[in-house]
Amino acid sequence: MRAYYYDNKPGNPTLPHEGESIDSAVLTTMGVLFYHIPIDSEGKWEAHVQRIATHRDYKHSDVVETSRELLGETYEDAMEKVWREHLHEDEEIRYPLAGCGYFDVRELPTDRWIRIRADAGDLMVLPAGIYHRFALDSDEYIKTMRLFKEEPKWIAHYRSAETDQNPNRIKYLNDFNHAERVQLVAI
Template identity: 55%
Template sequence: MRAYYFDGLPGDQRLLHDSGNPVQPEVLKSIGVLHWHIPVPADGQYDAVDAVAQERGYKNRDVITITKQGLGDLYESKLKSFYEEHMHEDEEIRYILEGSGFFDVREHPNDSWIRCQLDAGDLMVLPAGIYHRFTLDEKNIIKAMRLFKDEPKWTPHNRGEATDTNSYRLGYLKSIAVN
């Protein structure tokens, strides 16, 4: 994974938008973003991913493939909805099996976008309550394993007054507060 500050320039969301200002792993850790690089096993045995899943209490998983061909007419609208700034009330865990894409996360307290470029083998955990968004890159394909603590769910809460006071958002802010 490579992380850097988003350049904020207009243009296709699938472009790099690299400001040239890298983000160190300590910064990501300070906002609760975790990352491992676990090469995708050729034999389909995900022992290292299983170990992370067990450590973090993830009981379920599925695999999702996002492509322009696969989504057809829904492709553009789905990409736009993934790119809306939102948060979840659960951790968001993705292990990239094929392809690549970007997760943008909000740095707190300055509200800057940090772009995380993920490729095959990257496993990322976004904490519940963090504002973020997702997009494919120009290759237009990603295959990812999604891990869940309980039943699979993915409910985005778009940023606004209601999410700013959401108990999961407030819990997130408390968890990253510097004492």
Template identity: 55%
Template sequence: MRAFYHDNIGGDQFALHDSGRSVSEEELKASGVLYWHIPVEEDREWEREIDDIAQRRDYKNRDVKESSRAILGDDWEAGVKMVYEEHMHEDEEIRFVLEGSGFFDVREHPTDNWVRIHVSKGDLLVVPAGIYHRFSLDINERIKVMRLSKDEPKWIAHYRGSETEENPHRLDYLKTVQSVPVAV
């Protein structure tokens, strides 16, 4: 995993868009974003670590999802556009990368800057409920992830707008990050 501020230059969403300004794991944590690296080995020892995290964080469900141009076929354009539109969820978004790579962009509060998180095989990312974010594949255009959830997965996107700003999960998120001291 490597996190940095997005350069905000328009164009190809699959490009790196690295501003040259890094973001540390501590800074991500202050935004509620959690990260682990768990090497994915053929002996499948990684499954025990995932099980331990799932138990500690009360994740009851999981599935595996793969995205690529070949898999999405005719739905490719609509699919990549949909997940790249800024939105939030009422549940945590938990992804463990089994193969491939991609970007999670999260909105930093209170600056509203995009932080780009480049994830690859072995990265486990928890994006908190209520944070604005988006997802994009990178130039490799392929990722396979394990999705974990506390309850039956809903995966309902609430796109940014005045109504979403009043969503109780958004308001709870803002209260949480406003109570976290900001490192200087």
């Protein structure tokens, strides 16, 4: 996992758009959690992921593969949906099994985009109510395990004045947007 400020330059979101690097502790103060669990041929990674799922009370999972080839004519629409800034009312837990993707999250309190590169083996937890978006990398392929507390669902609430008042957004801000938060300097 690598994290840095998104450079905000125009261009394809599958490009790195690298800006100033940031320490992962900045993300932790925003409720974003990381675990690096290398995928091994013996399947030991499965037990590690299951421990995290059990600890966080997740009961369901699925595996999805996304690529231009697999999605065909629906690829552009699918990528537009996940690239558009949104939040979820549940945590979003993703564990790439192959390929790579970029999760961009809004920094508190600045609202700047932070880009997180998640490679195979990088389990990431985004808290409910955090604004974020997703893009594949330039290989345009990812195979990801998704974890859910209940039956699998993916409901995006796209950013708007109404979404800013969503109870999960308000809770997120109350939990993580503290004025006394120390800004960590770039590494």
